[in-house]
Amino acid sequence: MVSPNTNIAFDNKIEGDVVVSRLDAVVNWVRTNSMWPMPMGLACCAIELMGSAAARFDIARFGAEVMRFSPRQADCMIVAGTVTYKMAPHLRRIYDQMAEPKWVIAMGACASSGGMYRSYATLQGVDRIVPVDVFVSGCPPRPEALLDALIKLQDKVKRTPSAANLIA
Amino acid sequence: MSETLADDPIVALQTKFPAATSRDSRDHPAVNVPIAEAHAALQWLRDEQGYDFLVDVTAVDWSETTSPRFTTVWHLYSTSNHVYIRVAADCADDAEPSAPSITSLWPSANWHERETWDLMGVKFENHPDLRRILMWDEYPHHPLRKEFPLAGIETELPDIEVAEETNAKVISAPMMGGPFVASNKGEMNMTDAEPRAKDESWNEKKPKPE
Numbered sequence: 001m002v003s004p005n006t007n008i009a010f011d012n013k014i015e016g017d018v019v020v021s022r023l024d025a026v027v028n029w030v031r032t033n034s035m036w037p038m039p040m041g042l043a044c045c046a047i048e049l050m051g052s053a054a055a056r057f058d059i060a061r062f063g064a065e066v067m068r069f070s071p072r073q074a075d076c077m078i079v080a081g082t083v084t085y086k087m088a089p090h091l092r093r094i095y096d097q098m099a100e101p102k103w104v105i106a107m108g109a110c111a112s113s114g115g116m117y118r119s120y121a122t123l124q125g126v127d128r129i130v131p132v133d134v135f136v137s138g139c140p141p142r143p144e145a146l147l148d149a150l151i152k153l154q155d156k157v158k159r160t161p162s163a164a165n166l167i168a
Numbered sequence: 169m170s171e172t173l174a175d176d177p178i179v180a181l182q183t184k185f186p187a188a189t190s191r192d193s194r195d196h197p198a199v200n201v202p203i204a205e206a207h208a209a210l211q212w213l214r215d216e217q218g219y220d221f222l223v224d225v226t227a228v229d230w231s232e233t234t235s236p237r238f239t240t241v242w243h244l245y246s247t248s249n250h251v252y253i254r255v256a257a258d259c260a261d262d263a264e265p266s267a268p269s270i271t272s273l274w275p276s277a278n279w280h281e282r283e284t285w286d287l288m289g290v291k292f293e294n295h296p297d298l299r300r301i302l303m304w305d306e307y308p309h310h311p312l313r314k315e316f317p318l319a320g321i322e323t324e325l326p327d328i329e330v331a332e333e334t335n336a337k338v339i340s341a342p343m344m345g346g347p348f349v350a351s352n353k354g355e356m357n358m359t360d361a362e363p364r365a366k367d368e369s370w371n372e373k374k375p376k377p378e
Contacts, residue, residue, distance in 0.1 A: 085338050086304045089327030092334060118341040120311050120320025121303070129334045 008023050023163040031075070031101065031162070032154040033063040038074030038098060040091060043081030045108040045140040052143035059143075062150050071097040076153065077130070078146075082110040083123040095130045103157070106132045109139045177217055177253055186208050191256055198254035203240070206257040207268040210242060214273055219244035219253055225270070225280035227259075227288040231314045238265035240290055259290060269295040287312040 008021060026040045027066045037059075039049055052059045059065050068074040081089060095104070106126050109115035112135045114124035126132060133156060134149040141149075178199050182188050185205050191198035201209045213219040223243035230237055236258035244253050259265030269292035270277045281292040282301040288308035294299055299305060304326040309316055319340040325331040369377060 030340045086302075086326060088336070089325060089330040091288045092327075096333075114341065119318065120309075120316070120338075120341065122341065123336075124339065129330065162352055 013060045021151045022065045024161060027162040027166070028082075028158045032157045034066075035062075035075045035103070035150070035154070035157075036068050036073060038071055038077040038094070038164075039067045039069070040077050040079045041081060042079070042083060042087065043110060045080035045110075045111070048140045048143055049078060049080045049107065049146065052061045052146045055100055057143040057147060059150065060145065062147065062154070063146070064150055071095070072099060075101065076103045076105060076150075078107055079111040079126045079130075079132075080107040080140075081141060082115065082117055083126050084121050085123055088123045088129050091126070092129045101162075103133045103153055104130050105134045105136065105146075105153060107146060107149070108141055109137065112137070114157050115139060170266045177213070177251075180217065181209060181213070184212055191254070193254060196252040196254055198256065201255060201257050203257040203260060203267060206240070206255065206260075206320060207270060207273075210244070210270055211243055211273055213253065213255070218246045218248050221245040222270070222274035222276055222280075223249050223252070225268075225277050225284060227265075227284050227290045229288060229312065235262050236260070237262040238288065238290055240265075240267040240284070263290065264291065265328075266291040266293055268293055269298075271295060283363070286310070289313060296353075 026050045030083065037099065041049055048130075051057060051067060053067060064076070071077075075098070077095055077098065095102070105128070106112045110117060110122070111126045112132075114122050116139070123129065127135075134153050136145050136149045138145050176197075178188075178190050178197050178368055181199055181201075183251065185201060185208070187205060188199050188201045190211065191200045199209075215377045221244065223245050224241075225243075226241050228241060230239065238259040239256050240259060242255045244255065245251070246253075257267065259267055265288075267290055271281065271292075272294070274327040278296070279301060281295055282297075284290050284298040284301060285292060285295075285298055286302050287310060300307060306324075306326060308323060309321055312322070315341065320338065321341070322340055325334075325336055325338060331337065
């Protein structure tokens with residue numbers, strides 16, 4: 001049996017087939033529960049990213065199992081690994097090719113801050129070139145940490161005034 | 169190809185190339201040759217001494233005050249006799265060092281020489297495609313040279329459009345008093361501490377004391 005989700009809609013069975021809700025709630029409900037990731041796997045964090053997609057951790061429970069290698073079909077770029085300066089412009093171009101609305105998770109120490117690579121070759125945090133929504137600590141983070149980041153991102157999306165942005 | 173191995177490859181090489189001198193080595197036989205004879209010496213080692221496998225091509229920067237500053241080093245291995253040999257040659261020019269390319273002898277030297285050019289700035293003459301291999305093509309420095317700081321030197325991003333869009337640059341990395349160590353004489357409890365900088369008296373905001 002499906003329990004009523006009162007966060008999203010009010011269904012008191014009075015109106016028959018009519019369900020009353022807010023546009024924001026409906027749009028954000030759709031966006032949060034089908035957030036297709038763009039797996040930007042650049043180093044060992046990508047292995048944990050694969051782990052979170054596999055059976056034990058199963059990111060499908062949160063609607064984010066459809067890893068899309070085309071940026072056109074992806075909603076959330078997961079930057080998993082060390083971003084070198086040589087790679088940075090390509091990462092930005094892939095981000096630019098993603099359709100709005102789009103989000104970014106910086107997974108692990110390297111993507112968040114350069115990590116242990118205090119070096120001439122490494123971008124010191126991916127937030128220098130793309131807007132990051134959630135940073136995940138760890139080297140590499142465990143899959144639970146990535147799932148937590150995804151849930152935090154979903155919470156953020158649920159608070160977004162989407163309808164106003166769509167109409168404006 | 170002749171597979172006869174001389175008892176002492178250095179002596180054998182010196183009879184053929186009198187300018188070659190023995191080189192200090194802790195492991196394998198090593199020899200210094202003049203840079204002009206390096207190609208011929210390597211070819212002779214390959215064809216006459218059975219050193220058929222090129223293990224590595226690299227270079228040494230002895231520091232900007234030393235002359236000759238750069239030494240190019242080749243490591244060879246004989247797959248039939250199971251012995252290594254190291255051949256080194258000082259580059260003539262300290263500012264723009266160059267060495268002969270041996271891609272005509274071992275095609276596998278191609279990427280090794282590109283890497284040595286990229287990181288040390290040793291130009292390999294007659295290389296078929298001497299481009300950078302790790303850093304991007306427009307990068308203005310050779311990062312493994314002694315005068316190049318580990319943190320890097322501020323330059324532009326490889327892509328101008330992205331650089332304009334993001335206002336991002338290649339910056340020198342914040343070193344914050346590194347090197348970073350897990351424990352200083354064991355006084356740090358690793359269960360509640362991250363690795364620390366050895367010298368924390370300076371950081372990005374406070375310059376390093378002289």
